[in-house]
Amino acid sequence: MLILVVNAGSSSLKYQLIDMDNENVIAKGNCDRIGIDGHISHKTGDGRKLDQDCSFPTHTEAFEKLVETLTKGEGAVIKDMNEISAVGHRIVQGAEIFDKPTMVTDEVIEKIDEMSELAPVHNHPHALALRACKKVFSESVPQVAVFDTAFHQTMPEKAFMYALPYEDYEKYHVRKYGFHGTSHRFVSKALADAMGKDVKDLKIVSCHLGNGSSITAIQGGKSVDTSMGFTPLDGVIMGTRCGAIDASAVTFLAKKHGFNADQMSDYMNKRSGFLGVSGISSDNRDISAAAEHGDKKARLASEILQYEIKKYIGSYAAVMDGIDAVLFTGGIGENAPEVRSGACSSMDFFGIKLDEKVNAETRGKLCKISAPDSKVEVWVVPTNEELLIARDTLAMIKK
Secondary structure, three states: OOEEEEOOOOOOOOEEEEEOOOOEEEEEEEOOOOOOOOEEEEEEEEEEEEEEEEOOOOHHHHHHHHHHHHHHHHHHOOOHHHEEEEEEEEEEEOOOOOOOEEEEOOOHHHHHHHHHHOOOOOOHHHHHHHHHHHHHHHOOOEEEEEEHHHHHHHHHHHHHOOOOOOHHHHHHOHHHHHHOHHHHHHHHHHHHHHOOOOOOEEEEEEEOOOOOEEEEEEEEEEEEOOEEEEEEEOOOOOOOOOOOOOHHHHHHHHHHHHOOOHHHHHHHHHHOOHHHHHOOOHHHHHHHHHHHOHHHHHHHHHHHHHHHHHHHHHHHHHHHOOOOEEEEEHHHHHHOOOHHHHOOOOOHHHHHHHHHHHHHHHOOOEEEOOOOOOOEEEEOOOOOOHHHHHHHHHHHOOO
């Protein structure tokens, strides 16, 4: 059975075609620069590659090109789209409406679009992509929406509420939602399997670190707290996002710079983080390279991330009344040994001790990196959100 997984952004449409009989990726790619000019990059499971400039005025044309690429020419992997049994969509914000995967209907699309105010960069493009997909595929092809926020709907009220007037929650839905839920759910289960234990018996701190980063306390397989909040801006320092900040600093800087609300939001989301502190780049690889060559601001940016991860590990262990394992995932978590080392340094008293040699040699693969005498296990666990979306989609259509 073939399932197409789609992850739509404001100007992009990433996809993977997965054979669920063996969970192999048959093809994957990205239609980007939608609404600008257009480009598709496509790679098949047997190594064929295609890069082509296109015209993508909207997501509909991108979907049409996706169909053409999968079925015709040098990048073809299937004869026609009837071979695809279902489509799974990654949706960032489901708020309190969607706490599990949901079959896509016109009503569901409308509700996703209505929540665009809570995730303006993501939800409206998701709705556009869902409508475009419905135009391209026949009604007989089921579509499933999988929500990033759903995993965090198990957080208790004391963890997700802000100490604002309660009517702001009732009227405007202002609360912590959390994100990267699909990734945290996938890696926590993968870690439990690797440890030979049931995830329901574990207390895990999951560190998803990349251009966007979030840390989640997972107890008994459920999210009980997470670092991202009302939006993905909250939490630790990220590529271009500042992470947690005193709200008074926001209003102070807005006055100093003469920013309106949208400009201040842009400042914190797109001009801060690694980029803002280092003045060099939003990419951790560039930050690490510059730090190695003695750049003080680059080193500071990396040290801030390591320090903040350490704080979350400690606080979440307190929340869960203990900790069995820490896992690192995402582009940085899987491939930056120096970040993992810094985040776990001087934690012996806490029961965390790395095997520095194993840690230094581990990139992008499932591996236990803690020392044999570490009371808390530390692992690198590669994430695979697309595969989990495909599994959720398969489970839904089987129902």
